[in-house]
Amino acid sequence: MKASISLNPEHTIAKIDPLIYGGFTEHMGRCIYGGLYDPKNPNTSLITPSGFRSDVLSCMRDELSCPIVRYPGGNFVATYRWQDGIGPVSERPCRPELAWSGVESNAFGTDEFMAWCAEARCEPYLCLNMGTGTLEDGLAWVEYCNGSKNTYYADLRRKNGRQEPYNVKYWALGNEMWGPWQVEQHSKEDYAKKAIQWAKAIKLLDPSVKLILCGKDGASDWDRYVLQECLKWVDMHSIHYYSAGDSHYKNISSATASARNIQIASSLVDLARCELDLSAFPDVSRITTRARSETRPKICVDEWNVWDPARAPGDQGAEERYTLSDALAVGVWLNTFVRHASELGMCTIAQSVNVIAPLMTTEAGVWRQATYFPLLLAAAYLHGESVAVHVKAPTYGGETFPEWARDTIAVPMVDAAASRHEGHLNLSVVNADLERDFLMPLEGVKKGVEVQVFVVGGEGTTVDMHNGMDSEVVNIKESTWSVEEDGAKFKFQKHSYTLLRWKY
Numbered sequence: 374m375k376a377s378i379s380l381n382p383e384h385t386i387a388k389i390d391p392l393i394y395g396g397f398t399e400h401m402g403r404c405i406y407g408g409l410y411d412p413k414n415p416n417t418s419l420i421t422p423s424g425f426r427s428d429v430l431s432c433m434r435d436e437l438s439c440p441i442v443r444y445p446g447g448n449f450v451a452t453y454r455w456q457d458g459i460g461p462v463s464e465r466p467c468r469p470e471l472a473w474s475g476v477e478s479n480a481f482g483t484d485e486f487m488a489w490c491a492e493a494r495c496e497p498y499l500c501l502n503m504g505t506g507t508l509e510d511g512l513a514w515v516e517y518c519n520g521s522k523n524t525y526y527a528d529l530r531r532k533n534g535r536q537e538p539y540n541v542k543y544w545a546l547g548n549e550m551w552g553p554w555q556v557e558q559h560s561k562e563d564y565a566k567k568a569i570q571w572a573k574a575i576k577l578l579d580p581s582v583k584l585i586l587c588g589k590d591g592a593s594d595w596d597r598y599v600l601q602e603c604l605k606w607v608d609m610h611s612i613h614y615y616s617a618g619d620s621h622y623k624n625i626s627s628a629t630a631s632a633r634n635i636q637i638a639s640s641l642v643d644l645a646r647c648e649l650d651l652s653a654f655p656d657v658s659r660i661t662t663r664a665r666s667e668t669r670p671k672i673c674v675d676e677w678n679v680w681d682p683a684r685a686p687g688d689q690g691a692e693e694r695y696t697l698s699d700a701l702a703v704g705v706w707l708n709t710f711v712r713h714a715s716e717l718g719m720c721t722i723a724q725s726v727n728v729i730a731p732l733m734t735t736e737a738g739v740w741r742q743a744t745y746f747p748l749l750l751a752a753a754y755l756h757g758e759s760v761a762v763h764v765k766a767p768t769y770g771g772e773t774f775p776e777w778a779r780d781t782i783a784v785p786m787v788d789a790a791a792s793r794h795e796g797h798l799n800l801s802v803v804n805a806d807l808e809r810d811f812l813m814p815l816e817g818v819k820k821g822v823e824v825q826v827f828v829v830g831g832e833g834t835t836v837d838m839h840n841g842m843d844s845e846v847v848n849i850k851e852s853t854w855s856v857e858e859d860g861a862k863f864k865f866q867k868h869s870y871t872l873l874r875w876k877y
């Protein structure tokens with residue numbers, strides 16, 4: 374089979390929401406303490422006057438331009454008392470932490486996170502405790518962050534040094550409320566009932582906020598039910614999906630399969646929006662559907678990444694050491710988001726620092742995992758409008774993870790997505806094949822065009838390579854390619870992520 378790629382800048386799909394390149398920081402392992410916040414680090418030059426890691430800030434702000442960060446969990450949030458994390462640090466209580474079996478010092482709390490977001494120039498996205506937390510606690514937190522009148526919690530914020538409201542726009546109605554590991558696990562019926570009451574009250578307090586409903590993986594009866602019940606009250610529907618695989622192709626197939634969950638979740642949103650209009654019954658030819666809701670909540674993939682909990686257990690800090698294979702899987706994830714731009718309102722990689730993260734810290738500095746580099750390139754260039762790409766390439770027919778993917782989706786050896794932005798076309802391609810380079814004609818690239826080329830992996834690498842503090846062996850190789858004839862062929866190297874960018 375002759376592999377080929379075609380794209381036309383006029384064939385746009387939808388505007389890409391920049392929030393798809395968001396991050397997530399949880400009180401888990403070394404994500405907050407030692408990741409974001411490290412006041413006792415002996416290398417004082419790395420630490421800002423507020424105790425933040427300046428090297429992490431610089432990666433998140435200056436390299437990844439991370440637009441939004443979810444906080445404080447994750448499973449952690451199910452027993453979190455936000456009130457413990459405000460006011461003088463010396464007076465804050467230590468509490469048992471039940472999600473990851475630790476002790477929470479509360480040295481880093483709401484005001485520290487807001488200050489960190491201001492330094493990172495990103496928006497905060499807060500997750501409410503709907504486990505042990507009450508609606509009163511939730512309302513108090515919204516008031517503390519967003520209250521502008523002289524009310525108790527807004528005044529408490531002022532007393533703690535912050536005059537102006539933080540105006541936190543995005544709030545999640547709980548985290549993985551369906552999970553058996555959750556303190557105060559809920560049935561879908563109980564959660565839906567509670568979520569409506571919380572949404573109603575929070576919007577009475579602050580109608581400007583955007584609420585994110587707690588979904589499952591997007592393809593479950595939980596997702597169907599809670600959307601059906603709560604759709605009118607929420608602005609987005611969250612889904613979580615971690616891909617993994619004990620071999621390279623299973624790893625790739627698992628990331629490819631995530632597209633089905635986004636598609637099913639979006640269909641469930643549409644299903645929940647419509648109801649049968651039976652007023653013309655029994656004239657069945659005139660029975661139609663009508664919308665129950667004017668708005669169409671988008672999908673928020675607020676936990677996604679490659680994660681094998683057997684390899685990196687959550688209660689041991691989940692410090693994955695990512696390989697080039699994982700970087701290619703992350704490339705597939707990012708391509709999937711760009712292709713599904715019409716369905717997605719936000720995506721936050723889980724997580725941003727140290728815990729299943731593209732960025733790692735030691736006392737001496739940061740280092741970038743293999744997975745950092747596709748994220749860096751996508752976040753830098755895949756903006757504007759998503760453009761349709763057609764790929765002709767061999768598919769993988771072996772074992773997949775999850776198993777259902779084998780009969781449900783074709784896993785292409787070459788996965789691609791594109792965007793057009795500020796006069797440039799950006800083409801993002803994963804060649805997952807372990808053996809074959811693909812020489813592919815790029816229809817639509819005209820003679821004389823100079824193409825910027827960024828490659829992660831490919832020649833000179835193997836898929837099991839990974840980085841470390843002193844060895845970022847998986848990184849970006851940059852070059853240019855001059856197109857000498859219309860439809861010239863570009864070589865996508867085996868096991869590589871490539872981003873091509875040219876003026877159109």
Ligand code: AHR
Binds near residue numbers: 446676
């Ligand atoms: O990101 C790690 C954990 O994975 C989160 O705390 C939880 O929400 C998910 O199960």
